[in-house]
Amino acid sequence: MMKKNYYIEKTSIFVHIPVIAAMLLLSVLAVHFSMENIAMVLLPLAFVSLISFIWGRYSLQNMSVTCQFDKHIVYPGDEVTFRCTLQNEKWFPVVSVVFRIPIPAEECLLPACKEDYRMLDDIEISKARLEHTDLKYVFERKFAFLIGHEKITWETKWKAHSRGLFQIEQVELYGGDCFGLFQCGKQLALNRDCYVAICPNFVNVNSTRFMQNIGFSDYGKASIFDDPSQIRMIREYRQYDPIKQINWRILATQQKVMINLYEKLKTKGVHLILDGESFNGEKPQQEALEETIQWIYSIMVSLTKNNIGCGLSLPKSRNLCAVCLPYRGFETFEHASYYLAGYHMLPTEKEEDQGQSPILMERSSLSMVIMEARQMKQKREGTYMQCVSEFLPVEDVLSSGADDFYYFTFDQEKMHLRETDLMKALRGKNVTILSYKHVGGVFDEKSK
Numbered sequence: 001m002m003k004k005n006y007y008i009e010k011t012s013i014f015v016h017i018p019v020i021a022a023m024l025l026l027s028v029l030a031v032h033f034s035m036e037n038i039a040m041v042l043l044p045l046a047f048v049s050l051i052s053f054i055w056g057r058y059s060l061q062n063m064s065v066t067c068q069f070d071k072h073i074v075y076p077g078d079e080v081t082f083r084c085t086l087q088n089e090k091w092f093p094v095v096s097v098v099f100r101i102p103i104p105a106e107e108c109l110l111p112a113c114k115e116d117y118r119m120l121d122d123i124e125i126s127k128a129r130l131e132h133t134d135l136k137y138v139f140e141r142k143f144a145f146l147i148g149h150e151k152i153t154w155e156t157k158w159k160a161h162s163r164g165l166f167q168i169e170q171v172e173l174y175g176g177d178c179f180g181l182f183q184c185g186k187q188l189a190l191n192r193d194c195y196v197a198i199c200p201n202f203v204n205v206n207s208t209r210f211m212q213n214i215g216f217s218d219y220g221k222a223s224i225f226d227d228p229s230q231i232r233m234i235r236e237y238r239q240y241d242p243i244k245q246i247n248w249r250i251l252a253t254q255q256k257v258m259i260n261l262y263e264k265l266k267t268k269g270v271h272l273i274l275d276g277e278s279f280n281g282e283k284p285q286q287e288a289l290e291e292t293i294q295w296i297y298s299i300m301v302s303l304t305k306n307n308i309g310c311g312l313s314l315p316k317s318r319n320l321c322a323v324c325l326p327y328r329g330f331e332t333f334e335h336a337s338y339y340l341a342g343y344h345m346l347p348t349e350k351e352e353d354q355g356q357s358p359i360l361m362e363r364s365s366l367s368m369v370i371m372e373a374r375q376m377k378q379k380r381e382g383t384y385m386q387c388v389s390e391f392l393p394v395e396d397v398l399s400s401g402a403d404d405f406y407y408f409t410f411d412q413e414k415m416h417l418r419e420t421d422l423m424k425a426l427r428g429k430n431v432t433i434l435s436y437k438h439v440g441g442v443f444d445e446k447s448k
Contacts, residue, residue, distance in 0.1 A: 011056075011181070011182050011183055011184075012049075012052075012181040012182065014045065014049045014052075014181060015049050015052050015053045015056065015181045015182040016053075017053070019049070020046050020049050020050050020053065023042045023043075023045060023046035023049070024042075024043075024046045026038070026042050027039045027042040027043040027046060030042065048179060048181075049181065051177070051179075052177040052178075052179045052181040052182045053177075053182055055092075055176075055177035055178065055182070056175070056176045056177040056181070056182030056183060056184055057182070057184060059094045059095070059175040059176065059177065059184070060094070060173055060174075060175045060184060060185075060186040061090060062088070062089040062090040063086070063087070063088060063089065063094070063173060063175075063186070063188070064086075064087045064089055064188070065084065065085070065086055065087075065099075065171055065173065065188045065190070066084070066085045066190075067082065067083070067084045067085075067168060067171065067190055067194050068082075068083055068191075068193070068194055069081070069082055069083075069158075069194065069195070069196050070083070071196065072193075072195065072196060072197060073196075073197050073199060073334070073337050073338075073341075074160045074196060074197070074198055074199070075160065075198065075199055075200075075201055075202075076160050076161060076162055076163065076198060076200075076201060077159075077160065078159070078160050079112060079157050079158065079159050079160070080109075080157070080158050080160070080196055081155055081156075081157060081158075082111075082155065082156050082157070082158050083153070083154075083155045084099070084153070084154060084155075084156075085151060085152070085153045086099060086143075086146070086151070086152045086153075086173075087149075087150070087151040087152075088146040088147070088148060088149060088150050088151075089149065090148060090149075091148040091149065092148055093145050093146060093147045093148060093150075093178075094145060094146045094175045095144070095145045095175065095176055095177060095178050095180075096142075096144070096145070096174075096175060096176040096180065096183065097142070097143040097144075097145065097146055097173070097174070097175050098140065098141070098142050098143075098173070098174035098175075099140070099141040099142075099143070099171065099172075099173060099174075100138050100139065100140050100141075100171065100172040100173075100174070101138065101139040101168055101171050101172070102128075102133075102135045102137075102138055102172070103117065103135065103136065103137035103138060103139060104134060104135060104136070104166075105134045105135060105136035106162070106164050107136070107137075107161055107162070108160065108161060108162050108163065108164025108165070108166055108198050109158050109159070109160050109161065109164065109166040109196055109198060110137065110158065110159060110161060111139055111156055111157070111158050111159075112156075112157040112158060112159045113156065113157065116139060116140070116141075116156055117137050117138060117139045117140065118137065118138060118140060119136065119137055120135060120136060120137065120138060124138075141154070158196070160196070160198040161198075162198065163198050163199065163200045163290065163293065163341055164198050164341060164342065165195065165196075165197050165198070165319070165320075165338065165341045165342030166195065166196045166198070167192075167194065167195035167196075167342075168190055168194045168195070169189065169190060169192075169194075170187045170188060170189045170190060171187070171188050171190065172185060172186070172187055172188075173185065173186050173187075173188055174186075195338075197337055197338045197341035197342065198341055199297055199337050199340065199341050200290070200293055200294035200297050200298075200340075200341075201294065202297070202298050202301055203294055203295070203298045204298070205295060205298045205299055205302055207299055207302040207303055207306070207308075210270050210299060210303060210308070210310075210404070210406065211303075211306070211308060233261045234247060234250070234258050234259070234260055234261070235258065235259060235261060236256070236257070236258060236259075237257040237258060237259050242259075245259040245260050245261075246258070246259055246260075247259060247260050269308065269309030269310060269311060269326075269327045269401060269402045269403070269404075270303065270308065270309070270310050270311070270402055270403075270404045270405070270406060271310070271311040271312070271313065271326070271327075271397065271402035271404070271405050271406070272296055272299065272300070272310065272311070272312050272313070272406050272408065273312075273313045273391075273397070273405060273406065273407045273408065273422065274292070274293070274296060274312075274313070274314055274315070274343070274408045275315070275389050275407065275408060275409040275410070275420065275423075276289065276314065276315050276317065276343060276345055276389055277315060277345060277346065277387040277388055277389040277390075278387075278389065278409045278410040278411065278414075278415075279292070279345060279410045279436075280345040280346065280348065280387040281348075281387055282348075284345055284348065285410055285436075286345075288410060288436050289345065289410075291436075292408055292410075292436055293340055293343065295408075296312070296340065296408060297337070297340055300312065300333060300336060301333075304330070304333050309327035309332075309401075309402075310327055310332070310333075311324075311325050311326045311327045311332065311401075311402055312324075312325045312332075312336040312339070312340070313325070313391060313392070313397050313422070314339050314340070314343055315389035315390050315391050315420075316346065316389070316390040316391075317342070317343045317344050317345065317346065318344040318345065318346055318347060319342060319344065320339060320342050320343065322390055322391050322392045323339050323392065324391075324392045324396040324397050325339070326399070326401055326402070327401065327402070345387075346387065388420060389420050389422075391420060391421070391422045394421055394422050394425035394426075397422060397425075397426075398425065398426075398429075403430060404430050404432070405426055405429055405430065405431045405432070406431075406432050406434055407423065407426070407431055407432070407433045407434065408434045408436070409433065409434070409435055409436070410435070410436050411435060411436070412433055412435035413435075415433075
């Protein structure tokens, strides 16, 4: 049976072992006391209930599911294709098959067709909250039956609506018996690559400030805007090779399309650090955080296009652990896109209380009053507890190989209230603090 059953199972009261045993016992007693008419009713009913129980209980055995998206990185407004294959690997059929995927309340990615998903009712949402899961919709497909060794494949379009990380770790499968008396559920795990990272839209940024202190190798060019390398070798042109790398001299003299392969420019990479919890607190600055993440992503795109090594450090978030990504090539940018898309501030005490059941909230009402009184006193005294970002050990960041660090925070004036261990370790390093200004979303650059 399902470990986290958010949905109601439609199972008849007759399909339970105690009820079946009682009907069999009553049938024997009816025969013993010459009540054949009662026995003729109870015995077939017990037999049908037993078949329904066995069939329904083991109907989902040897069922396999594979799901995948055709894209892993998209932007708000884009569409992706979701392909799913459901296979019955046993010889007897499965009846009343229901395929479900719970959809978080973030609504970052939803099926393009409204008929493919539905909103959960109040009972289902309450059950999800008891399991500390915030759900709102469910993707649902129903099949009348699957015969033995049958495979069904279908595709649906999903549309990205906002920044977020939509990852399907498991699907929920329901099945029953041929009499419609028993229905059971089962969770099937999927591969970790069944995800879509919805990155923020790219905005034009001036990345020159992040290149001012970058050094070059002895054979590199003197300007960042020139060709950043020397010719290493020449080979024949292949499809998708950049046109700007064509060797025009060989093309003019030998009538052969050849391209130049360059030596990579060895630069001093930069490392971006997001103090995400500085945007959190009594009044979370969600819009400011979204704009800051959009800036960081656009900066990484711009630096990557200019062959500038760019790493990233993010603190612990709502669904992801803290991460430090030193620059190791283009793969670093792909991993950074994944974590930037999935970053969300840690839940506040108010948000955690919303997920509690009414009984738990009533029991904790007194403690809530005491906590609110303590917070009001801290506000009056100016000692209100600030949210502090939890980064990985500072050794991981310092060993990233970067010489320039850029620290993104909400308000530099309040950094002393939420100073992190990472910020203390970066003292004496080449650190630039970028403090968010809510007017126009402009960053006020101040060197530390």
